[in-house]
Amino acid sequence: MSEARQSINVLHFLNPFFAGIGGEESNDRGPQVEVGSRGPGRLLDQHLASQGKVVATLICGDNYFMGHESEVAAALAAAVKAHGVDLVIAGPAFSAGRYGLACGWICEFANQQLSLPAVTAMSMENPGTEFRRRKIYILPTGESVKSMPEVMPRLVQFGVKLAHRQALGPAEAEGYLPRGLRYNERVGKTAAARAVDMVLAKVRGEPYQTEIRLEDQERVTPPAPLGPLDQAVIAIVTEMGFLPHGNPDRIASSRNKVWGRYSIADMNAVSAEQFMYIHGGYNTQDVDQDPNRGVPVDALRDMEREGRIKELIDEVFSTCGNGGALTEMKRIGEEMAREVKRRGATAVIIPAT
């Protein structure tokens, strides 16, 4: 690499919220490309300084993104071509789940279809992290935008390295999340000697680092299928933030730690007069208008009356999963499962966003 390195052209991917051009309602907006930087992209420009600049910003609503990937891809490809882009930076998404998924998608597409280096940043709890950490470069962030000032210099430094195709060291050294890839490296000891060293370190309680990390995807043994429907006792469990007006259990729209059980006894359907949804991760307008669009009580009650199923449990078990910490969500899931079982359910329907 020569001393006077070429200035790099960066395309930045944002959603309308981070771009500062709209709230929840703007999540349905299709892709648009702006020249130059927007919102946090200005911080990228500051840190890039003479190393390069944000030449274009692609903005797309999270709702629109899901299901319209090919339209977004076309907009991205066109912008890359029009602006001579060398590097794609998406995010940071922090704990914003759908934006995180979109950022991951953008990076993977840039890598694979456009042969462009790309990097994003998001929190460990963001579903986008678990989903794509093995395929793309993701820098870890805190849960909230408060960590923005700390993240941006790392993003820029790492991105510049990628754009100049500099060799990268192991994930720990470079600050990206391990992708589970191994590179050959010449070392002084044979594999047998290294393995024995590790075992000895382990029994002595000393730190050691495995060379082969085990797959950490969660596996759940599938329960046996449900028998005849006319014997089925069905429970509805949801993370959609379904609750009665007044929110008696104070379920939070984000990073929530509680759940509730809400009676639907003697109801043929769930009405908007009584119920609503609280959830910071999706637009609740449609389900607020008709709560059966989230928890399908009307259809299940019909089936119960017709004898198609034996019973619908007369409570809905509900929480809000948006930005939830895995440990809390696991606890909530276990508590709900215990209660659902205690109520005699034989199967569970889980509407989820």
Added chain:
Amino acid sequence: MPTVIVTCLQDVAVQVGANRILRPHRSTFHRPFGVPDLELDRERAWRRGAVEAALKTLQQPVEGPQVFEY
């Protein structure tokens, strides 16, 4: 006890180890059991179909995460 998760983000459901997953095609992630574009009667009929599909999914033997469609 078998469970079925009804969602449009089926990849996330697979990732977390859900075994029976139903992806209703006309819904979106912010209304898994709704299609507001339809007239009320037709939407209810559609929802009934989606619920029947969810119940059918619960009756399927599976060996790991499997995505069913409606």
